[in-house]
Amino acid sequence: MPFLNDMLDQTARERADREALSRENAASEDVVLSHLNSDRRLESRFQFDLEKIMAHLRSEILGQEEALAAVEDSLKVVRADITDPRKPLFVSLFLGPTGVGKTEIIRSLARALHGDADAFCRVDMNTLSQEHYSAAITGAPPGYVGAKEGKTLFDVDKLEGARGRPGIVLFDELEKASAEVIQALLNIFDNGMLTVASGERSYSFRNTLIFMTSNLGAKDVQRFERQKQDTFWKSLWHKRMDRKDLVRIINDRLVETFSPEFINRIDNITIFNWISRDLMRGLIDIETQRLNKRLSKYRCHVELAEELIQHIAQEGFNQQFGARSLRRAMRRYLEVPFAEFLLTEHTPSHSAETEAITYRAHWNANAVRFTSMSQKTAESEQG
Numbered sequence: 001m002p003f004l005n006d007m008l009d010q011t012a013r014e015r016a017d018r019e020a021l022s023r024e025n026a027a028s029e030d031v032v033l034s035h036l037n038s039d040r041r042l043e044s045r046f047q048f049d050l051e052k053i054m055a056h057l058r059s060e061i062l063g064q065e066e067a068l069a070a071v072e073d074s075l076k077v078v079r080a081d082i083t084d085p086r087k088p089l090f091v092s093l094f095l096g097p098t099g100v101g102k103t104e105i106i107r108s109l110a111r112a113l114h115g116d117a118d119a120f121c122r123v124d125m126n127t128l129s130q131e132h133y134s135a136a137i138t139g140a141p142p143g144y145v146g147a148k149e150g151k152t153l154f155d156v157d158k159l160e161g162a163r164g165r166p167g168i169v170l171f172d173e174l175e176k177a178s179a180e181v182i183q184a185l186l187n188i189f190d191n192g193m194l195t196v197a198s199g200e201r202s203y204s205f206r207n208t209l210i211f212m213t214s215n216l217g218a219k220d221v222q223r224f225e226r227q228k229q230d231t232f233w234k235s236l237w238h239k240r241m242d243r244k245d246l247v248r249i250i251n252d253r254l255v256e257t258f259s260p261e262f263i264n265r266i267d268n269i270t271i272f273n274w275i276s277r278d279l280m281r282g283l284i285d286i287e288t289q290r291l292n293k294r295l296s297k298y299r300c301h302v303e304l305a306e307e308l309i310q311h312i313a314q315e316g317f318n319q320q321f322g323a324r325s326l327r328r329a330m331r332r333y334l335e336v337p338f339a340e341f342l343l344t345e346h347t348p349s350h351s352a353e354t355e356a357i358t359y360r361a362h363w364n365a366n367a368v369r370f371t372s373m374s375q376k377t378a379e380s381e382q383g
Contacts (some may be wrong), residue, residue: 094214096250099322099323102213121154121167186262220252243273246271338361360372
């Protein structure tokens, strides 16, 4: 029965995908349970544990204290339930170069609030660059196909959130959206509601945290940085770009791109810092922890020796591409070699009683080598 076998194969693949995503995206159990036991001194419709959420965010987002502080301030107002009931809980715009954590901070917040890093409604604005694509936000006008259904890109469950916890919406790469799409967002920011063009259905954003991200001004910042490195400019500037330069350039581009009416409806605008070299070790540790979550199904995990950490930090640092450059280095110098090791050397144990094996990764003779901790102990005893 080929058809039945195909269905069984598809079901097995979907189950495997869900399990893999669950390991990668899930929050630690104490963060999720803390919402059930949060401080009840102030009774409100929101009962999440703010301290646990911020501790979780600060463990995953490095070098962006200003952005974390802005999120914390907004969550305090939400937790106290004193937001304007006719508007979204808050509207925030994250600006800065690629690979600095703008999207990751939202994934981390979703993981802390809802136990799943994908528990937010994401709208990729680069797919809405044409005028007629505004229907993806507002729904098809009367008389057009799909008008009666009132369908949009919004996931209602993720939009509305869960009991005691707000929903999260991300409008990613905002600068790539058409002017008509931006106009549709203005209506949401004004009254926290979106009625589709046909009038058949309304979406409420009044229980929603709205985030927007943009790389606006990133190319201008890079151009300015290159100018300072030229011989002529070196005679005028003797230091690298500081925070004031970054803020000025991006703010100028923001005002040129969006109308004052749009900017005025944003509660918070945060400009993210470049990823600096001194953050590399902490970021490598975070990426290694995520890899170990994925390795848990094989009852093993990996630790990095100091020389490998230094090598990955050296190869993975690129201010222009941020943490994405580091992830590529992690893949090249850790994930690919360890995948080969798993396929040829590791014997997985599926017994829950078996202790997980720890492998130590070394950088030796321009190659990555793996030894189990038990192997290392035995070799040291023989020595």
